[in-house]
Amino acid sequence: MPVSDTSRLGGRFQELAENVERFVRGKPEVVRLALVCLLAQGHLLIEDVPGVAKTSLAKAIARSIGGATVKRIQFTPDLLPSDVTGVQVYDQGSGRFEFRPGPVFAHVLLGDEINRAAPKTQSALLEVMAEGQVTVDGEARAVPDPFLCIATQNPVEHQGTYALPEAQLDRFLMRIAIGYPADTTDEVTIIGDGVARRRPEELRPVLELDELRLMITAVRKTHLSAELQNYVAMITRATRTHSDVRLGVSPRGSIALAVAAQAYAVSAGREFVTADDVKAVAVPVLGHRLLLTAEARIGRHRPESIVGEVLAAVPVPGMGRR
Structure with a gap:
C-alpha cells in the first residue's frame, strides 16, 4: 500500500477518534486504544467501576461506524447461553426446525456487564470470539465479518459479579479502564451533557464498514x-x-x-x-x-x-x- 494511502487511513482514524471523543470526554488515549483494538480485529474488555462511561464508550464506537449491524446484550444472572447464540425452534407450518439467530450475529456486539452472567453463559461467547462462528446442534454458522465484541464489566469486588474464566479473558485482545475525569473542566462538560440528556445514539457515523475493512487489511500488511x-x-x-x-x-x-x-x-x-x-x-x-x-x-x-x-x-x- 502506498504511503499516501496509509496516511489517509491515519487521517480517517483520527476523524473516527474525534467523533467518539465528542461523547467520551477527556480520554483521548483510552479512545485511541479502544479503536486500535477494533482495527486489529480483536475484542475489547472495558473494566471499571460503575458510572464512568464504559457502556457509553462502546455505544459511541458502534454508532460511529456506518453500515454496521449493532446488537446489545445486557448480561444478567438468569441469562441463558441460547439467549446469546440463538436457538433451534420448531416451525409447525413447515414441519421443520429453524434457527433463530441470537444477538451475536452482528458486526458489533455490545456485551454490557458481562461478569454479571453465570460462567456457563459467559462461556457461550468463547467460540464466537475465538472462531467467528456459532455451533448449534452440530451445525456451524458464521457471524458477520468483521465481528467485534466490546464487553464491559465491573470489578469482581462488586456484589453480584462473577470472575471471567481465564480462557475467555485470553480471547480479549485488550483490557482497558476509563477512570474518573482527569480534571474539573472535563467533569463539568460531562455534567452538561447529562443535563442536556445527550446520548451516544445521537452520534453520526463517520466511517463506513468498507473503510473499516480497508483499515483492517492495512493492519495485516x-x-x-x-x-x-x-x-x-x-x-x-x-x-x-x-x-x-x-x-x-x-x-x-x-x-x-x-x-x-x-x-x-x-x-x-x-x-x-x-x-x-x-x-x-x-x-x-x-x-x-x-x-x-x-x-x-x-x-x-x-x-x-x-x-x-x-x-x-x-x-x-x-x-x-x-
Whole structure:
C-alpha cells in the first residue's frame, strides 16, 4: 500500500477518534486504544467501576461506524447461553426446525456487564470470539465479518459479579479502564451533557464498514521487522520468569501484542511498526493475561505494574539497555 494511502487511513482514524471523543470526554488515549483494538480485529474488555462511561464508550464506537449491524446484550444472572447464540425452534407450518439467530450475529456486539452472567453463559461467547462462528446442534454458522465484541464489566469486588474464566479473558485482545475525569473542566462538560440528556445514539457515523475493512487489511500488511518480532518475544518471555508471576503470557499473547502494535502504527498513518508502538499497547494487551502468585496478590501487586517492569528491563532494539 502506498504511503499516501496509509496516511489517509491515519487521517480517517483520527476523524473516527474525534467523533467518539465528542461523547467520551477527556480520554483521548483510552479512545485511541479502544479503536486500535477494533482495527486489529480483536475484542475489547472495558473494566471499571460503575458510572464512568464504559457502556457509553462502546455505544459511541458502534454508532460511529456506518453500515454496521449493532446488537446489545445486557448480561444478567438468569441469562441463558441460547439467549446469546440463538436457538433451534420448531416451525409447525413447515414441519421443520429453524434457527433463530441470537444477538451475536452482528458486526458489533455490545456485551454490557458481562461478569454479571453465570460462567456457563459467559462461556457461550468463547467460540464466537475465538472462531467467528456459532455451533448449534452440530451445525456451524458464521457471524458477520468483521465481528467485534466490546464487553464491559465491573470489578469482581462488586456484589453480584462473577470472575471471567481465564480462557475467555485470553480471547480479549485488550483490557482497558476509563477512570474518573482527569480534571474539573472535563467533569463539568460531562455534567452538561447529562443535563442536556445527550446520548451516544445521537452520534453520526463517520466511517463506513468498507473503510473499516480497508483499515483492517492495512493492519495485516503493516511491516513488523524481524528485530521487533524478537523484541515482542523477549517481552512476553520475560513475563514467564518474573518472580511475581505464576503464569506468564502465552504465544497467543505474543501474537496479540504484535498485531496490536501493527494497528497502533496504522492509527498513526504509518506502514511500519516501531518499538514505541509495541510499548504503547503492551499494558492493555498483556496485563489481563498474567496470573500472579499468591504472595503478589496479597501484596496488592498489579499485573499492569509488572508489565511496566518488564518493559523497563527488556532492551529496546537498536538502543541497548535503558
